[in-house]
Amino acid sequence: MSFFKKALSKVGIGAAKVDAILDNSVVYPGGELSGIIQIKGGKAAQKIQKIDLDVRCNYMVEIEVEDEDGNEETETVEETATLVAYDLPEAFEIQPDEEREVPFSITMPETSPLTLGRSRTWVETNLDIEFALDKSDKDYVQVEPNDLQLSVLQALEELGFVLVEAECEAVKNFHVPFMQELEFKAPSGPFAGRVSEVEVVFINDGHQLRLMLEIDRRARGMSGLFLSMFDMDETKTALTVNEHNIHDIQNLLADVISSHS
Numbered sequence: 001m002s003f004f005k006k007a008l009s010k011v012g013i014g015a016a017k018v019d020a021i022l023d024n025s026v027v028y029p030g031g032e033l034s035g036i037i038q039i040k041g042g043k044a045a046q047k048i049q050k051i052d053l054d055v056r057c058n059y060m061v062e063i064e065v066e067d068e069d070g071n072e073e074t075e076t077v078e079e080t081a082t083l084v085a086y087d088l089p090e091a092f093e094i095q096p097d098e099e100r101e102v103p104f105s106i107t108m109p110e111t112s113p114l115t116l117g118r119s120r121t122w123v124e125t126n127l128d129i130e131f132a133l134d135k136s137d138k139d140y141v142q143v144e145p146n147d148l149q150l151s152v153l154q155a156l157e158e159l160g161f162v163l164v165e166a167e168c169e170a171v172k173n174f175h176v177p178f179m180q181e182l183e184f185k186a187p188s189g190p191f192a193g194r195v196s197e198v199e200v201v202f203i204n205d206g207h208q209l210r211l212m213l214e215i216d217r218r219a220r221g222m223s224g225l226f227l228s229m230f231d232m233d234e235t236k237t238a239l240t241v242n243e244h245n246i247h248d249i250q251n252l253l254a255d256v257i258s259s260h261s
Contacts, residue, residue, distance in 0.1 A: 015042045016094050019137050020053065020125040028146045029112040029204050034105040037088075037125055041098040049091050049128035053104060055084040055141075057113055057121040059168035059178035079170070081177055083109045083121070108143070110204035113180040115143045117166030148209035148241050149202055155250035159257070160189015161198060191257060198257060208242040215260040 022035040037051055058078050065075045086106050094100060113119045125137040145153060153163075161184040168178045182200045186192045201212040214236050237256055241249055 015129055016040060016046050016048065016127060017042070017137075018051070018125050018127045020123055020139050022123065022139060022141065025140070026142045026144055027108050027112070028144055029108055029114075029149070030110045030146060031108050032105060033108050033123070033141065034103070037102040037104060039094055039100045039102070039127065041094040041096050043096055045093055045095050046129055047091060047093045051088040051102065052124075052126040052128065053084075053086040053088070053106070054082050054124045054126075055086075055106070055108065055112075055121065056080050056082050056124055057119065057168065057178075059113075059170060060118075061170040079177075081168075083112055083176070109176075110206075111176045112143050113168045113178075114145055114149070114166065114182075114202075115141075116163065116180075116182070119166055119168050119180060146204070146209075148204075148246060151246050151249050152200070152202075152209070152211065152241060152253070155253050156184055156198070156200075158189075158250055159254060160186045160192055162187060164197075190254070195257060208240055211239040211241065213237050213239065213256065215257055 017040050019038045019040075020035055021038060022033070024034075027033050033055070037053065039048065039051075057080070059081055060076050061079050062074050062076055064072050067073055084106055086104065088102060088104070092100075112121060115121060120140060121143050122138055122140045125139075127136075144150075163182060164185050165183040166180065168180045170177055171179045179201050182202075184198045184200065186195055186198075196216050198216075199214040203210040203212065237260060239252060239256055241252075245252060
């Protein structure tokens with residue numbers, strides 16, 4: 001191997017490349033994400049210190065900024081949260097043009113947001129190679145509702161509600177820095193004209209699903225539900241869904257919404 005090729009590999013030109021091949025791009029909160037990590041050697045032998053595979057998502061944060069006149073105003077910015085940090089720490093050396101495959105299997109966190117609205121989730125794979133420039137891979141995944149979440153969404157649809165907005169928003173005092181808020185309106189059905197909107201937060205908890213609902217919310221803006229989500233007022237309520245009541249979830253939701261409308 002020439003000195004020139006070795007020198008180029010040290011600054012990232014012709015370095016090893018990584019690609020995560022997912023068994024399935026559709027995943028579920030609490031479900032399995034598996035696949036293989038493909039590593040292809042570059043123009044020179046290189047030592048791979050470790051492989052990082054992170055599952056990440058976006059969420060929105062409101063911050064206070066000053067305009068040109070020095071007045072404070074609110075601005076919404078996008079941040080990134082790491083849902084899973086999965087490391088394969090075993091170091092190895094990959095030879096020029098050599099191809100290797102490393103299998104992986106991880107459990108998606110129960111807090112994984114559904115891929116709705118502006119919410120996005122992806123797998124980011126990185127090779128720990130000193131100075132390498134081309135060493136990462138990014139693959140988006142579709143996070144679909146698990147069985148309990150799906151039962152709630154279907155029940156709301158049967159009651160005439162339509163999802164109009166879904167966004168992950170910053171929240172404090174929770175084990176991840178965000179929660180996903182789903183906003184529904186009822187253009188038809190028994191609640192049309194009675195309820196302006198219903199906001200729902202899913203909290204997966206093992207074999208049960210906790211719902212935080214705010215009905216006919218008057219205060220606009222982000223974090224209206226989250227700022228006091230554990231302090232129930234007359235517009236907020238909680239409901240737990242499990243295998244025992246999943247088949248009656250439409251009636252349960254109808255009763256809860258009726259009592260607050």
